[in-house]
Amino acid sequence: MGSLVPFQDLNLLPDPPTATAAAAATATVTPKIEPKLEPLDEPPQTHVQRPPPLQTHELPNPPAPEFFLSSPNAPQTPSPDSSGGGGDQLFSEFHRVSELFRSAFARRYGRGGGDVDVLDPKTRAIVPVKSEEAQVSPFAASPSSGGRRQQLQPRSSELVRVADLSDEDKRYFREEVRQARLIYDSLRVFYMSHEEGVDGRMRRGDLAAASMMRGKGLWVNRDKRIVGPLPGVEIGDVFFYRMELCVVGLHGQPQAGIDYLTASQSSNGEPIATSVIVSGGYEDDEDAGDVIIYSGHGGQDKLNRQCNHQKLEGGNLAMERSMHYGIEVRVIRGIRYGGGATPKIYVYDGLYRILDHWFDIGRSGFGVYKYKLMRIEGQPEMGSAIMRFAQTLRTRPLTVRPKGYLSLDISARKECAPVFLYNDIDSDSTPLHYEYLARTVFPPYLVVQNANGSGCECVLSCGSNCFCASRNGGEFAYDHNGLLTRGKPVIFECGPFCKCPPTCRNRVTQKGLSSKLEIFRSKETNWGVRTLELIQAGAFICEYAGVVLTRDQAQIFSMSGDPLVYPSRFTAKWTKWGDLSKVYPDFACPAYPSIPPLDFAMDVSKMRNVACYISHSSTPNVMVQYVLYDHNNVSFPHVMLFALENIPPLRELSLDYGAADEWTGKPPLLCN
Incomplete structure (x- = not known):
């Protein structure tokens, strides 16, 4: 299963005497040794007195990259492959330790040392583990x-x-x-x-x-x-919380901006940086997208203000060592995103090379280390760039894409947010031929028979004694941010006979579409749907709307070949949302409120909404959750769609339609 490649042991040698003397001569300041922390969301505007300008002789003299590979007996030898007796001796020692490391790693995985090869000399890679041997x-x-x-x-x-x-x-x-x-x-x-x-x-x-x-x-x-x-993390993935980066292993520091392997942990005694977070909150950082000037850590106070000079140690030294060995770092950008659950989100933007580093006077007047990072070519487009492009699309779509739009709101204002229709592939305009249906249409007799006037008596807001909460098993289905707490067979929302206001937390799906969506022409799926906004996991997206047909009506319509959607065939992905069985062994998936097997279909041959164009996937990012609010017949619920994961802008939505068509063997992509 792929290859695991360890990095080379460099057998760090003792520091030359000249380095100790130089360090002592420049030890005029003692900066704080602490990780580069994320700045406060709203840093207080406190005046900081600037120090007098530093003279040249006061600046620390960081050792050159050759220092870490030089011998005490030959301090002028720049590298192991240079000419001279000292270089040859060091190269022999380097080769001996490398061979020992190769053999030890090979024995660890039950392999002999003879079949170990260098994968790529530029990355100091040593041992590939063949996929057929790694069960x-x-x-x-x-x-x-x-x-x-x-x-x-x-x-x-x-x-x-x-x-x-x-x-x-x-x-x-x-x-x-x-x-x-x-x-x-x-x-x-x-x-x-x-x-x-x-x-x-x-x-x-x-x-x-x-x-x-x-x-x-x-x-x-x-x-x-x-x-x-x-593995498993793609460029463009979005995270709302720093701790989520730790959970998936993308960045292992809950607050520090530089994640690195410390010198005490490293086999060669040198720290190595693995990832950085660029949040734009530091005065000496410069972010041009593909090129970043990243400032080091240390010398900051509790309010993240530079108050002392930095030293080449910890994460700063790890960045320098990664530059020396040509080891790339992962870059995660912290972006302020208005209207979200958190003031800042984190987007993975791919791999960068560290091209240069230097010691400079920062804007605050203190000495800081700076690193020039350049994005490696051939990677997918940066997630942060896609988010900026999507923001322009939401406000000025014709400015960035003057051609291709068939409609800037196919719903004709029936939805709370516009639904774009875009086709830059051919002249097909099929979605314009259907009437847009914002809400599911139920048979009139069904609504009349079940409109019994029952509802909660809550006036200002629904609390623990709410009648609708009791119908949901004694709890509300959504948190205060409108996110689904856990999936259930059916959710009872407050309806027209409840006394609570429209702002009630138990009326999430009734408020309609909240994110701007786009129906687009796709070469793979004919038509597809993508979001123009960031959708958080557990958030409501839209309703899967159609005209509800009973069993007898569906049989007649199916004979004429009209496209029908059977809600009972949707895979029950709602059981995954809120499933805590891996954390709490006694956890049981909610079975109440229960509903009988759904025995109805929805006709979308003449009227449909944006959800009907969502494509099929066995690993979808959207799930179906049944909801009732305008009537009490549990056999005919609304089919509501919720986000199964964080969905970045311009990423296609997908559903698991479940049962395959009995004639074609393909999922029922009826509208595609």
């Missing part, structure tokens, strides 16, 4: 211990690169990450909805969920310290 991936997440709390294991000190993953391997690791994020989101929403802190305030659900998952051994990509691409 179980050594860096897969350890299984949960059930109800017994596992003892927390420290992070691995073994540095590896994952290479040569097959398509099957990529799907496997992608699903591993998806499952970990699904559990994390389910736990976070659960904590936010059901528990409060000691002082009565809501707990930090993101911290509690990550802590619980770590105790159960559910963090992924943790058994090895991985450099380069991370």
Whole structure:
């Protein structure tokens, strides 16, 4: 299953006497040694007195890259392959230690030392593990211990690169990450909805969920310290919380901006950086997209203000060492995103090379280390760039895409948010030929028979004694942010006979479409749907609307060949949302309120909405949740769609339609 490639042991030699003298001569200041922390969301405007300008002789003299490979007896030797006796001796020692490392790694995986080859000299890669010999991936997440709390294991000190993953391997690791994020989101929403802190305030659900998952051994990509691409994480993936980055292994520091393998953990005694977070909150950072000037850490006070000079140690030294060995770093951008659950989101933007580093005077007047990072070519487009492009599309679509739009709102204002129709492939305009249906149409007699006037008596807001909450098993289906707490066979929302206001937290799906969507022409699926906004996991998207037909009516319509949608065939992905069985062994999937088998169909041959163009996938990012609010017949619920994961802008929506067509054997992509 792919290849695990450890990095070379460089056998760090003692520092030359000249370095000690130079350090002593420049030790005029003592900066704080602390990680580069994320700035406050709203830093206070406090005046900081600028220090007098530093003279040249006061600046620390960082050792050149050659220092780490030079011999004490030959301080002028720049590299192991240089001419001279000292260089030859060092190269021999370097070769001897490398061979020992090769043999030890090969024996660890039950292999002889004779078949170990260098994978790529530029990356100092040593040992590829052939996929046919690796029955179980050594860096897969350890299984949960059930109800017994596992003892927390420290992070691995073994540095590896994952290479040569097959398509099957990529799907496997992608699903591993998806499952970990699904559990994390389910736990976070659960904590936010059901528990409060000691002082009565809501707990930090993101911290509690990550802590619980770590105790159960559910963090992924943790058994090895991985450099380069991370299995299961794709460029453009969006995270709402810093702790979620730790859960999937993308960035292992809850607050520090530089994640690195410390010198004490490293086999060669040198720190190596693996990932950085670029948030734009530091005065000396410069972000031009493909090129970043990244400032180091240290010398900051509790309010993240530079108050002292930085030193070449910790994460700063790790960045310099990664530059020296040509090891790329993962870059995650922190972006302020208005209207979301958090003031800042984190987008994975791919791999960057560290091209240069230098010591400079920062804007605050203190000495800082700076690093020039350049994005490696040939990668997918940056997620942060896609988000900026989507923001322009939402406000000025014709400015960036003057051609291709067939409609800027195919719903004709029937939805709360516009639904774009875009085709830059051919002249097909089929969706314009159907009447847009914003809500499902039920048979009139069905609504009349079940409109019995029952509803809650809540006036200002619904509380624990709400009648509708009791019908949901004694709890509300949504948290205060409108996110689904956990899936159920059916959800009872407050309806027209309830006395609570329209702003009630138990009326989420009745408010209609809240995110701008786009129906687009696709070469793969004919027509598809993508979002123009960031959708958080558990958020309501839209209703799957059509004209409801009884069994007898559906049989007649099917004979004429009209496209019908059978809600009973949708895969019950709602059972995955809120499933805490891997955390709580006694957890049981909700079975109440229960509904009988659905025995109706929806006709979308003449009237349909945007949901009818969503494509099929066995690993969807959208799930179906049945909801009732305007009538009480549990045999005819509304088919509502919720986000199964965080969906970035311009990413296509997908549903698991379930049962295949009995004639073609393909999923019922009726509208596509």
